[in-house]
Amino acid sequence: MKRFNIVIVGMGQRGLSILERIGAMLDKHPVNAALSIHLIDPAIPGQGIHKSEQPRHLLVNTIAGQVTVYCDASVQDAGPLSDGPTFLEWMRRTGYKSVDGNVVIAANGAEIDENEYVPRTLLGEYFTWVIDQLVENMPDNVTILNHRREAVNVIARDGNRMEVQLQGGFKIDADFVFLTTGHAGCSSDEFDRRFENWVAQGQQRNSHLAYFSAPYPITTLHSISPQATVAICGTGLTSADIVSGLTQGVDGRYEPLGDGRLKYLPSGREPRIVLFSRQGLPSAGRATNQKGIYGQYKSRFFTREFVDATRRQALRERGTRQLDWEHDLLPTVKKEMAYCYHCAETQSWHEAEGYEPSAEHLARVEQIIAPLAGRSFADAQEYDDFMYSFLAADVANSIEGNQRNPEKAAADMLRDIRDFIRYAVDYSGLTPESHRNYLASWCSISNRIASGPPKERNMEMLALIDAGVVTCGLGSHPVMDYDAERAQFRVTSTQFEQPRTEYCDVMIRAKVELLEPETSRSPMIQNMLKSGLAVPYQNGSFKPSGILIDEATNVVNRDGKSVRNLWAMGYIVEGPHFYTYVLPRPFSNSRALQDAGKGVLSMMRQIDARIGADVELAGKAA
Secondary structure, three states, X not given: OXXXXXXXXXXXXXXXXXXXXXXXXXXXXXXXXXXXXXXXXXXXXXXXXXXXXXOOOOEOOOOHHHOOOOOOOOOOOOOOOOOOOOHHXXXXXXXXXXXXXXXXXXXXXXXXXXXXXOEHHHHHHHHHHHHHHHHHHOOOOEEEEEEXXXXXXXXXXXXXXXXXXXXXXXXXXXXXXXXXXXXXXXXXXXXXXXXHHHHHHHOOOOOOOEEEXXXXXXXXXXXXXXXXXXXEEOOOHHHHHHHHHHHHHHOOXXXXXXXXXXXXXXXOOOOEEEEEEOOOOOOOOEOOOOOOOOOOOOXXXXXXXXXXXXXXXXXXXXXXXXXXXXXXXXXXXXXXXXXXXXXXXXXXXXXXXXXXXXXXXXXXXXXXXXXXXXXXXXXXXXHHHHHHHHHHHHHHHHHHOOOOOXXXXXXXXXXXXXXXXXHHHOOOOEOHHHHHHHHHHHHHHHHHHHOOOEHHHHHHHHHHHHOOOEEOOOOEOOEEEEEOOOXXXXXXXXXXXXXXEEEXXXXXXXXXXXXXXXXXXXXXXXXXXXXXXXXXXXXXXXXXXXXXXXXXXXXEOOOOOEEXXXXXOHHHHEOOEOOOOOOOOOOOOOHHHHHHHHHHHHHHHHHHHHHHHHHHHHHHHO
């Protein structure tokens, strides 16, 4: 019997989806060959960044009912359906209940609500359970081998072969390879080096002085002294984790006061926290979900047909199918937002045909996108007051819900039309300059208004401000430097008539790194670039991030040829693909499940072809 070696490099959620698709296809379409599936990951297989040992105060940023690993009837062109539980179904089957605000296995307690935000550690447990089930149910002709090491190179050999080299010298002769490595991390950039140099200069004079280029694992922040002042550069999801780690992570807790208000009860081990960002605004909280776990807004204007028509117009007028986000696409996104705002405001979903947004509703949309536009502040106190009111209003809007509150309905819609935005942006759909501006500007805005943390995080933020633990009064675009005399970092406002300066001992960069191949810390990526098996993805002169793939997710080599038995998916291709880090959602034709299914279907066809060729050759020899 012929044997095939299949290698999955990176066993987070993306790698887990590959394994799930292999199992589902073999169940419906057995192959007359022995398959060895090699799982390459130094960490616990399946969990990726959702590690089961992380602190329970870190939450999944998706409601419990909107996560799955398995393919349902909505997923197109990805192979057979799966018979497996969603994350919510698994928690309920396992016996998890809500007891006094905690999610635990208990005989008594409330059933986990589909709209609940649960500890991230539970998602890691779910992924581990899934992989155990997949391994147990593989057919007898399949062998699963776990290699708890890092892959350091992939080499193309003659005759459709790949060699995967592991840390320590072990080599795997592979027929098919899937790269799903996720967040590999990059070498220090200019920003990092500047702060690292300042720490080296001043640490002998200030024992608290420290710089964190990334906060994960969050327990690394336990080295921060409660006597320190901590500056967090960024106010998005990563920042929410950091604040939680420096408060709940050191045994601080919240006491409910009613009406969506909390009181923070310090442990006494919290540092003072200064929050700031380029936008100068906190992320808007995710509103109470009123769409149901499978419900999604159906785009009226920003559709595939609209994108296709806009491309044809661009080709006629400018001689290129590439689009300009600001000119060609954003006005229709704003129209879609205005429509949702109007419908939520009137609580009536009006006929979309012939709809044109009013000047008033477009002004409301602009206010959601840029709340600081046209505003000026005399001093930090005035800005502090604005920020507190802004957060309080956001909490009230969030409690009202993503269909009843006009602002939240308009913003939440952006999550639901993400596939159409991908259709416009993917594979160099924008001009290079527009692509650069889109990632630098609109993505930050969209993340802030539509993909923020649960509303409870902003309720906590208000309580932390009340308790004097957190301040965020530096406005937009503050300047960061170092005061050598004080041996402290200095952050100064630039938007107030009377500037404000904060002196800080610790600087934390609250940013998830994109995969910039040339600076990646992954030896596998570096070696593949050297050999030419992979190249950085590039849109004209702009290199967004990630490596180059074709539309079948096959890696494209230096010669411009697609490597048919080598696929790359997820964060490693966040560049040709947009927003790859979203968890698969049930009944939404999830992009992650589509990619996994298409790649495995291609592999199964190649296996069938090779077996057929062998049978034909054997017949001729006889």
